[in-house]
Amino acid sequence: GAVxxxxxxxxICKSGTSVKIECRSLDFQATxxxxxxxxxxxxxMLMATSNEGSKATYEQGVEKDKFLINHASLTLxxxxxxxxxxxDSSFYICSVRGQAxxxxxxxxxxxxxxx
Amino acid sequence: xxxxxxxxxxxxxxxKEDVTLDCVYETRDTTYYLFWYKQPPSGELVFLIRRNSFxxxxxxxxxxxxxxxxxxxxxNFTITASxxxxxxxxxxxxxEAINAGKSTFGDGTTLTVKP
Numbered sequence: 001g002a003v004x005x006x007x008x009x010x011x012i013c014k015s016g017t018s019v020k021i022e023c024r025s026l027d028f029q030a031t032x033x034x035x036x037x038x039x040x041x042x043x044x045m046l047m048a049t050s051n052e053g054s055k056a057t058y059e060q061g062v063e064k065d066k067f068l069i070n071h072a073s074l075t076l077x078x079x080x081x082x083x084x085x086x087x088d089s090s091f092y093i094c095s096v097r098g099q100a101x102x103x104x105x106x107x108x109x110x111x112x113x114x115x
Numbered sequence: 116x117x118x119x120x121x122x123x124x125x126x127x128x129x130x131k132e133d134v135t136l137d138c139v140y141e142t143r144d145t146t147y148y149l150f151w152y153k154q155p156p157s158g159e160l161v162f163l164i165r166r167n168s169f170x171x172x173x174x175x176x177x178x179x180x181x182x183x184x185x186x187x188x189x190x191n192f193t194i195t196a197s198x199x200x201x202x203x204x205x206x207x208x209x210x211e212a213i214n215a216g217k218s219t220f221g222d223g224t225t226l227t228v229k230p
Contacts, residue, residue, distance in 0.1 A: 034216045043206065044160075045218045091158055097216035102214040106152075106160040 006107030023094035029074035038091040121221035138207030146212035
């Protein structure tokens with residue numbers, strides 16, 4: 001069964017609104033989760049590392065005020081795209097580091113379309 | 116810095132042909148992990164294999180096989196007797212040994228298997 005659940009799988013929103021994406025670890029407590037972004041026909045780019053109970057660590061070039069990450073519990077991390085613009089349209093996918101640090105499990109991804 | 120190169124952007128084969136997807140990586144770490152993922156049109160990432168840097172044994176799983184050569188920093192993936200269902204984007208990824216969720220991805224190879 002799925003180890004990581006990401007919701008929603010698809011979302012369409014209007015420009016200027018905010019969208020929240022959830023990433024849940026189903027089978028174990030995850031102190032660290034990761035958020036990736038994938039442009040069409042492109043690779044996955046790490047956006048940020050989400051740490052439970054502390055501030056996320058953002059990769060260079062990622063606007064932390066634009067992409068708000070909250071990791072309030074050991075099983076849930078959220079990514080909020082604030083004041084969305086059409087250029088934010090993308091595929092967002094989270095991953096969870098397993099209890100053995102050598103494992104990583106990916107969510108199903110969220111396809112965001114901003115109109 | 117870590118880097119993963121998948122030189123083949125697109126490959127097209129006819130069903131039952133064998134096909135090899137190339138992956139070359141760069142890292143300064145002595146301990147690291149290499150992954151292959153399959154991304155079908157639905158978007159989710161399907162884990163195929165993980166290999167640690169100390170294990171250079173080749174691996175075979177059904178029609179899939181992987182050739183890891185540390186001397187050339189390559190981790191190639193071969194599909195034998197390809198099938199239409201193998202059509203997808205395949206990503207090679209590299210991660211730190213202690214942080215498997217934080218991965219550097221190649222640009223992906225789009226494989227099309229024609230009937």
